[in-house]
Amino acid sequence: MPNPINRRNFVQLCCTGCALVATGCIxxxxxxxxxxxxxxxxxxxxxxxxxxxxxNVEDRALLLIRTTASEIVALSRICTHQQCDLSPSIAGSFDLDSGQLRCLCHDARYDTTGKVVGGPAPAPLDRFVVDFDPAAGVGQVLL
Ligand code: FES
Incomplete structure (x- = not known):
């Protein structure tokens, strides 16, 4: 026979639920x-x-760029021309002075909003919000 929901059981259920929620949040x-x-x-x-x-966040290949002391942006790192990977170790470079991300495959260039500013890319890069805490040195890409 199942236990009836009395005050004690109700409190136990609530505490267990709160603990699970807190664990999930952490x-x-x-x-x-x-x-x-x-x-x-x-x-x-x-x-x-x-x-x-x-x-990499879920199924998205992204590039984080530190644009200022307090800001990091996240852009898709797959060039919209012929899908070269814009990682610096593969086919991309970022120049802080011009604020441009360059695809070394065929010279497409994007600004830090993802907008195409030169070359053959037919569409902008997707941009994602980054919650960055420079004092703690941690951040999170929000999809
Ligand atoms: S794949 Fe990037 S410019 Fe062609």
Whole structure:
């Protein structure tokens, strides 16, 4: 016979639910998809303005760009011309002075909003919001 819902059972259920929600929230803040830490080797380049680092979030290949001391932007890193990967280790480069991301395959150029500013690319790069805390050196890409 199932236990009736009395005051004690109700309190136990609520506490269990709150604990699960809290655990989920913590996991989302500290280990969710799109999280990054400047202390990690793969994101160390973002410690400097003008630094870039690739990141994969769910099924999206993105490039993080440190545009200012307090801002990091996330753009799709797949060129819209013939899909070259804009990671610096593959076929991309970012120039802080011009603020342009360049595809080395056929010289498409994009600004940090993803807009095409030169070359053969037929469409802009998708841009995603980044929640970045420069004091803590952590951030999260929000899809
Ligand atoms: S694939 Fe990037 S310019 Fe052609």
């Amino acid at each position: 996991a989302e803040v500290y280990g969710g998809a799109g999280d990054f830490r400047l202390a990690d080797d793969e994101f160390k380049a973002l410690s400097t303005v003008g630094g870039v680092a690739p990141i």
